[in-house]
């Protein structure tokens with residue numbers, strides 16, 4: 001299994017979930033002393049100030065750490081990073097303004113007189129930034145100096161903007177990078193590009209489609225200005241010509257925010273700013289050939305879930321498959337076929353544990369189902385909060401246990417009933433129905449069916465939608481909806497394990513499992 005964590009620094013620990021709080025935070029932001037901070041180009045320890053510290057004095061910029069180093073640092077620093085930042089923010093507020101170092105481009109001041117900043121701008125999440133005075137001219141105010149994009153960028157690109165827009169969180173550069181915290185880190189892809197607006201200095205992260213990446217780019221008119229562009233892409237970003245229009249457009253539309261920038265064509269059209277507020281982990285199941293739930297995979301999943309749950313910086317997980325054409329083939333039948341009862345018991349306990357963790361997870365779980373999803377695979381998907389299925393008639397989803405001669409245990413049945421209702425479950429369970437996408441959508445097994453290349457981006461938009469809800473309210477509601485079902489298993493866990501073991505260890509069941517496995521192998525031939 002592969003874990004990919006994408007993260008974005010945001011100035012506040014909790015992303016504002018309502019317009020009011022957004023305004024409040026924006027106000028707070030305005031009053032920060034816009035001192036140039038010298039931070040390492042790839043610092044993981046400045047979750048907030050990074051946003052305002054793109055511009056660094058000459059000779060002061062630390063070289064970026066090797067990409068392999070950053071994730072490790074981040075892993076260590078993430079929970080305390082915001083605390084550290086808070087204390088540095090306090091220190092900053094009282095600190096005297098430093099003289100600008102030669103060569104640094106820290107403040108962007110226009111000659112226009114300052115005007116009081118209106119107090120109630122109209123913010124449109126995801127849309128073009130609109131504030132009183134928008135579209136008339138580029139102005140400066142104390143806060144504008146903190147944004148390295150602001151006036152110069154607008155002048156360079158001809159974009160007309162309002163100063164308030166420059167302060168908008170999503171008009172600031174955002175950072176997004178992907179790394180595999182627990183396993184390995186991919187080397188950055190060699191992508192270079194240069195044009196009159198921007199040159200891409202480095203791309204961090206993989207170039208594989210639908211991966212997360214970070215582009216470090218240089219804005220030409222600001223020799224010392226480094227911009228980091230984060231992105232989520234369904235496209236292959238390894239082709240420079242595709243990166244650059246994206247990057248350029250991002251720059252040009254910075255005043256309208258990344259969401260608008262991403263919807264300009266090269267990036268997916270997402271309300272990205274919501275997603276960018278916190279960290280989202282992407283878990284890719286990777287147990288070839290069919291992501292069968294082996295004991296090892298179950299254990300990995302449980303451990304990873306626990307880690308992510310305990311890491312308070314994460315708010316959501318997107319679960320998807322790294323194996324072509326299969327999301328998850330369900331129980332690994334080789335784990336229960338021809339094995340001793342002790343092994344079967346251990347295996348089933350791991351399955352219960354995973355279901356309990358997923359079903360009651362406080363994180364938002366979105367299943368990006370990019371392949372076939374039978375039986376246990378379907379249960380994994382149903383334990384998530386939301387399911388996006390690729391529109392391919394071969395990608396069928398459902399509980400087909402009866403066709404194997406086995407019976408779905410009560411908690412699998414309950415999960416099914418909770419999702420599609422009693423009558424539909426009764427029918428589907430008895431018939432062992434595997435639904436093609438259109439039918440799965442109709443019966444309510446999945447929430448969206450989209451073209452295959454849009455599964456990841458749709459999952460991300462869904463994630464944004466779920467993350468827009470305050471965590472505590474969403475979590476309590478989830479708990480209220482699901483606890484009784486989970487409690488039922490918790491009360492009967494041992495009995496359920498015994499039932500499972502005695503059932504699958506029966507000779508007749510072993511024979512039918514063997515025959516089924518044989519059939520699968522022959523089908524391949």
Ligand SMILES: CCCCCCCCCCCC/C=C/CC(=O)SCCNC(=O)CCNC(=O)[C@H](O)C(C)(C)COP(=O)(O)OP(=O)(O)OC[C@H]1O[C@@H](n2cnc3c(N)ncnc32)[C@H](O)[C@@H]1OP(=O)(O)O
Pocket residue numbers: 289290292325326328329330331332333334372374375376377400401404406407408409499500503504517520521522523524
């Ligand atoms: C009255 C009291 C009752 C008490 C009740 C007690 C409780 C009883 C408990 C019973 C358990 C209930 C829970 C069951 C949940 C399950 O998950 S059961 C597993 C069901 N899974 C399936 O049926 C999926 C079968 N696989 C497929 O349909 C296909 O493989 C696929 C659509 C997923 C992918 O197709 P394709 O890409 O064409 O690959 P294949 O060529 O078919 O397979 C490649 C390779 O993988 C092997 N394989 C496939 N599935 C599994 C699997 N689930 N486990 C292990 N191995 C699998 C397949 O054999 C091939 O192997 P070789 O490469 O040929 O060796």
